[in-house]
Amino acid sequence: MVNPKATTTSERSRDVLVRALRSEVDLSVRYTRRRGHATTLAREAAQEGVDLVVTLGGDGTVNEVVNGLMTATPPAGAAGATVAERLPALATVPGGSTNVFARALGLPREWPEGTSMILEALRLGRHRTIGLGRADDRYFTFCAGFGVDAAVIHRVEEARRRGRVSTPALYFRSTVAQYFLGSDRRHPAISLDRPGEPAEEELATIIVQNTAPWTYLGDREVNPNPEASFDLGLDVLALRQLRVASTTRTVTQFFARQPDPHGRQVLRLHDVAEFTLFARRPQAFQLDGDYLGEREKVRFTSVPAALRVIC
Template structure:
């Protein structure tokens, strides 16, 4: 499944990739034509019982494909086994600007090396099973955000629509602009609710991870929740206040070589099976780096043994 707008590939490189895969497997190529098309194609592939779905694109393409695969999951009573046992495997060739999911799996950043590793994995039958996160009715592979980080992504997407190139510098400028000029830092509105636990109230923003890292700044990992893992539940980092001094300290802790964000304004939860974020006012919301609008309530759950990936 090929996203023809993948930012780090050309038509020629996509042809090279297709020929390389076709030399090893019985391959059917599908090109995405619009946002959401990869979800439809992946669901059809799951329903047809294909063995492996290969994506060439960025994290947005991967997210769409994963949601399509999960939507195509057989739901009949006689269907046995975990979702990973019943669905096609996923192989991801990195073709976007950041490729967090592929890199979190240990794949090389560049698509030629990633293709070589995937071909080797297919030949050797090498794969691993991972869990996913789910936000209401949509799945995510590595992260979600409720508040500031999602608003930053919205700013970046707006800039890209105006012709700007996605770079670490663009993200940094967007973060500063959002923090200093567009965030209501004095009136935190978010509560985190867990079954059987007292609610955590007066939170300003929340980052949710299904694995580590959360993202990359160029080649550098950004790790608010360094213990997050595909093999566990969800991890959360939330800030109670967005005061300049405490926020700067948390950011510096996150960027350190041994990240371990702590402080009075920091809430961290590890390996959480489910929780709900509720806000008194609409908050920006993102999954896997795609801005999805504003929400006032989102229920998050961990979905173990959800998907088999070639790596």
């Protein structure tokens, strides 16, 4: 499944990739034509009993494919087969600007090296089964955001629609603009509810991770929740206030060689099965780096052992 707008590949490189994959598997190529198209194609593939879905694109393409797979009704498998065993396995060739999901799986950043690693895994029958996150009725692979980080992504997406190139500098400028000009930093509006636990209230912004790192700035890992894992539940980092000094200190901790964000304004939760976020006023919301508008309530759940991936 190919996103023809993948930012780090050309038509020629896509042809090379297709020939390489066809040397190992019986391959049918589908091109995405619009937002959401990859979800439809992946769901159809799963329902037709396809064994493997390969994506060439960025994290947005991967997210759409995962949602297509997870909402499909696959053919009945062998007796006792799990849902993950009945669904197609997923192989992700990095073709976007950041490729957080592929890199979190240990794949190289560039698509030629990533393709070689996938071909080797196919020859050896190597795969792993990972957990996913779900926010209301939509799945995510590596992260979600409620508040400032989602608003930053919205700014970046708007800049890209105006022709700007996605770079670490663009994200930095968008973060500074959102922090100083776009956030109500003095009135935290979010609360977090977990079953059987007291509610955490007066939270300013929240990052949810299904794996680590949260994202990359070039080759630099950004790690709000460094213990997050595909093999565990969800990890949460929330800031109670967005004061300049404490926020700067916390963000600096994200980049440490051994990151351990902490402080009076920091709330961290590890390996959480489910929780719900409520907001007194609408908050920006993102999944896997894709801005999804504003919400006042989102229910998060961890979905263990959900999908087989080739890596």
